[in-house]
Amino acid sequence: MADQSFQAVAAERAAPNFRVTAMIVASAMLMENIDATVLATALPTMARDFGVDAAAMSIALTSYLLSLAIFIPASGRIADRFGSRTVFRAAIFIFILGSIFCALAPTLPALVVARLFQGAGGAMMMPVGRLVLMRSVARKDMVSAISWLLIPALIGPIIGPPLGGLIVTYLAWRWIFYINVPIGIVGILLVSIYIQNFQGSTVERFDWIGFVISGVSLSALLFGFELASHQGQGMTSVSLVACGCLFGLLYLRHARNHPAPILDFSLMKVPSFGTSVIAGSLTRITQGAQPFLLPLLFQIGFGYTAAQAGKLVIATAVGALLMRPFAKPVYRYLGFRNSLVVNGVLGTIGYGLCAAFRPDWPDWLMFAVMILSAFFLAFQFTAYNTIAYDEIEPGRMSSATSFYTTFQQLMLSLGICIGALALQASVTMNGNVEPQPTDFSAALIVVTLISITATVWNFRFKPNAGAEISGHHAH
CATH class of the missing domain: 4.10.860 (DNA Excision Repair, Uvrb; Chain A)
Structure with a gap:
């Protein structure tokens, strides 16, 4: 009886307002996204401390990617076996411990091992955090909750580099990793208090x-x-x-x-999930290329300082934040399919307009264009991340989150690849020594044209897809 009473109290305590759950998950992901981008700024300083060439430090980034590639697919099975709260909490702990090892690393090989360990925690934080949200939030609140998860992905790459510059300039590069410790500890405490420990009903052979x-x-x-x-x-x-x-x-x-x-491709037969994966993957080509191309355009093409470029690019974070209050009312009025079709075209064309940027454009006008572009794309990804799970059975939710997160990470990296290849191709064809504004324009147009093809797939969503989530059926 006492045990049942304890479980009842725990269950009641573990069912907070959906915004609390969303913020806990988003905060953990923000910590991870900032960490990944802050490090890039500090690599030259770290190379001097380790006594190696700066180019050799790229292994500190790729070793983290290795852990992501290995452990993201397995995260859903692990969450089913041990419970989503247990695994999410353990992921944050592993990430903290890995951060401490990174900060204490005396050599580059030691840093690589620490980054591999840290990446194992980061790999599980992404899909398991999404799984926690899917299993904790009522369907009517799903749009608002998912919109919080976009903020880390959009803000992290923006504030990471300037934050890294400040830390390297006024403290030491090791503080890049130490700052994760207090944030992670608070995260573990909040997860322990507010998150329920959902487990899969059946645990199949790994x-x-x-x-x-x-x-x-x-x-x-x-x-x-x-x-x-x-x-x-x-x-x-x-x-x-x-x-x-x-x-x-x-x-x-x-x-x-x-x-x-480990990666269940039969999930692609679920209409809303399969369509969301394909259309979202095409659109993420632009999302992946944008943080790579725009800062380079401003610094190499326009001759701006890193600080000036950072001030402009922060417009993408502003646009994402401004989107949040509008998502749910628009989905309710238009429904998911109509919203994705119309907004997808607007968002992709918005980033296509960035190809017209030139040094004589006033900063405020470029800032405004990027705010609108980010507004529409954040709106689009909120829809994709929500509608994807509309028809997924509860027993397959963990497999679905692992699958979706794997392809999300893969397509963001592919976006950088396509952007870099298009930029280099334009430089070669034009016979330029270094990229010019017209070369960046060509690269931006290429990734935009790829992403606009997602419109064909957006039309494949059912007219009433996600009606229970959006409330559109009431109209």
Whole structure:
């Protein structure tokens, strides 16, 4: 009886307002997103401390990607086995511990090992955090809750580099990792108090073979896409992508014969989920390329300082924040399909307008264009991330979040790859020594044209898709 009373109290305590749950999950993801982008600014300083060439420090970034590629697919199965709260809390703890190891690393090899460990925590935070939200929030509040999850992805890459510059200038690079400790501790406490521990009803045999094959495939693809943005790494990039595709085909063959594959491609047969994955992947080409191309345009093409470029690019975070109050009313009035079709065109064309930026444009006008572009794209991703799970059965939710997060990470990296390749192709064709504003325009147009094809898939959503979530059926 006492045990039942304790469980009743715990259940009541663990059912907070959906905004509390969303903010807890978003805060953990923001910590991870900032950490990844802050590090890039500090790499030259770290290279001097370790006594290595600055180019060698790229392994500190790619080692983290390796952990993401390996552990994101497995996160759903692990959450089903041990419970979403337990795994989410453990992921934050591993991320904190990895951050401490990174801060204490005396050499580059030690830092690489620490980043691998830290990445294991980060890999589980993303999909399990999304799973926590899906299982904790009522369907009528899903749009508002999901919109919070977009903020870390959009703000992290923006505030990370200037924050890294401040830390390196006024403190020391090791504080980049130490700042995660108090944030993570608070996160663990809040998760323990407010998040319920959902477990899968059935725990099937873990797919170890699929775990290895998918890890090799995704690692090779992520590294290949990432190296495409580095000078002189063209052949290495192509080789890695080819290797990733080969192992990807091997995995597909394996998955067809396994009762519970680590990445369940049968989920693509669920109409709303499969369409959201494809349309969202195409749109994420632009989202991945934008944080790579725009800062370079302002600094290389326009001659702006890093600080000036940072002030302009923060417009994307402002646009995402302004979007939040509008999402739910618009979805209720138009429904998901109409919203995705109309808004998808507006958002993609908005980033296409960035191709017209020139040094004689006033800063306020470029800032306004980027605010509107980010507003529409944040609106679009809120819809994709919500409607994807409309028809997913509760028992398959963990597999779905792992699958969706894997492709989300992959397509963001592909966006950088395509943006870098288009930029380099334009530079070569025009015979320029270094990129000019017209070369950046060409790259922005290429990624925009790819993303606009998502409109065809947006029309494939059912007219009443997500009606229970949006409330559109009431009109």
